[in-house]
Amino acid sequence: MKQVFKRPESLVDVPTHFCPGCHHGTIHRLVAECLDHYGLRDKTIGVASVGCSVFMYDYFDVDVVEAPHGRAPAVATGVKRSKPDHFVMTYQGDGDLASIGAAEIIHAANRGEKLTVIFVNNTVYGMTGGQMAPTTMIGQETTTSPYGREEESAGPPIRIAEIMAGLGGTSFVGRGAVDTPKNLMKAKKMLKRAFEVQINNEGFGFMEFLSTCPTNWRMTAEKANERIADELIPYFPLGVFKGDK
Amino acid sequence: MYFDTIIAGFGGQGVMLIGNILAYAGIAEEKNVTYMPVYGVEMRGGTANCTIVVSDDEIGSPIIQNPVSAIIMNVPSLDKFAPRVKDDGFMIINSTLITEEDMKPFNSKTYAMVPSRDIAIESAGNEKLANMVVLGATIKKSGIVQLSSMEKALTAGLDKRYHHLIDANLKALQGGADFV
């Protein structure tokens, strides 16, 4: 009998700490499938960020170094300059990348570092308990925007993929979601391109994923999944922003 | 043997260069040397100075409050550094820009008025070598290094682009030494 579904080799066989309905697990799987697909498991150096994403070093069966909050693109720059023949990726959430690490991501991208950055945008600080993030939607209630995010005082949610696409150093920029099988397949295709630009030495690959956070959104897994299409995609449009083949 | 000097003037008078050349002369004679430039905000306003120490023994401070000697290239430097020169020290004064009138407040000090520009033209045919003239005078006065070491010093201290000028530099150094 032919096996049609199995755990990617680049994923360690352990239960994750992610909450039910969280998309991190699915996104991890897509990343691991790409690592397998391109035969990168034993030549990858991952850079872990701070937040729920930090535990990538428990889940990916690759070498990983942990970066301070927001600094993963700088750490990855040091790694890649030192090991230019290796595949170097960061995996960062929205608080990490879009807030405290805004300078590091902009400049690593603009230098055209040969990196692949996976950006998971769930519109909230997950690990610390649901505070407002730079990507939090207008009106969204969080523990630090208890009356809903107000544009007047907090500004609008920041669209990172669009900023990345505007930088001269990026080779591929895409935004995807994994809320439906159709979106997932599209997202995987884009993720592959974000891998390929590094593998082919073209430049900086950036892939944003819209993700749920049912716990901090205070929603059921199902409702959280629906919110992706109802609220997030209209503001954070999916697709390739730069570097389509 | 121990010697120290502060060399001070406008930027562009070659003050830092002769400091370096003096240091290289010390190295050529296997002495210990330190060269301390002013830097950063102190350099704004176009004045420049450096302190050079040459010694047979280990050098402690590269900063000297009361130097044994000074090479003074302009009036602002005279006012700033002349009061600091030791009473039994000496100054080489660039009389191209500094008059006897300017020297009146410092009459108690020992100094030599050196018309550096004129000597540079007479001895080396190049007025830009006025800095070498005052350095030559200082070397003669102090005896800290030999003039015969200066070719080595210039070879080591001058950018290769200027090596064709080493002979002229040596003539200017000699011109300054002969004057005092």
Added chain:
Amino acid sequence: MANKELVKGNEAIAMGAIEAGCKFYFGYPITPQNEIPEYMAKNLDNEGGTFVQAESEVASINMLLGAGSTGSRAMTSSSSPGISLKQEGISYMCGSQIPGVIVNMSRSGPGLGGISPSQGDYFQSTRGGGHGDYRTMVLAPASVQENYDLTMKAFDLSDEYRNPVLVLGDALLGQMKEPITRNKYKKKEYKQDWILDGAKGRERRRIKSLYLADGDLTDHNWMLFEKYESMKKDIMFETKYLEDSKMVIVAFGSVARILKSSIAMAREQGMKVGLFRPITLYPFPTEELSKVADSIKNFMSIELSTGQMIEDVKLSVGAQNTTVDFYGRPPGSIPSPDEFLEEIKTIYEKRIK
């Protein structure tokens, strides 16, 4: 002559780094250390290395963390305000046991302060500087030759202990020129069984500082403590005139340098004064200084600050019926040997009847 070059202090640091096999430099401009990145930018590529001008001090220390995690010899340099920004990364490097050389050609603070020499970063350098219970080894050169030699040594110590090593100079040591001999680096081999180079034919490796399981972080901290203790075998210091001295001046870096002149002047005037110069500020030569206090009872700490190293001096000799006096000179200008001589004279006359 052939083997002596007149070199600026900052350049000697860069030369020493390249001679020691430093392949990566990450930095950000700040006075008075700019000759280091400038030298690296000009020369590192020719040596098969890479220079990156980072977007910030924060980014440059993290680039160092990244390069260090792959086992490459790498360096960053800055001056006091920039070193403050690097503290986050230094803490992570210590926690994750990642080697790297950090140079602080310090200037004066607090805040933007000024660009004159200062020793106000002694606490920051020797007490960790960032968050958490950690230490970096600290080397304090006092000449341009030492800038060169100790930078080379910093790479070895950093690899040996898998810990960042700080070279603490100041504006004076960075800007002055002295003749140096370019001593050849003798290559040593260090274990690289921890570096990240892809999990090929081996288990994956994880370099991290996060320990959440009950008790793990306690063990981790004790392990690091043992490591810091073991650094004591590499303690370095210099002494002068201790054989007949009645009073010992303790000073480091540029101040010790200036004091060599002051002490020589004091001895000419008949004062029996000696010098104890710690070269490793962490670990501090506590036992060595304590031995000095067996026979000499009067100490004086002289610093370009309002008093930081004096705490370590007191911890070293305080229990031995000694006096520890202090002359502190906050930064702003460079003190002269004469200024120090006056202070030494005052204390000497007070203590030595």
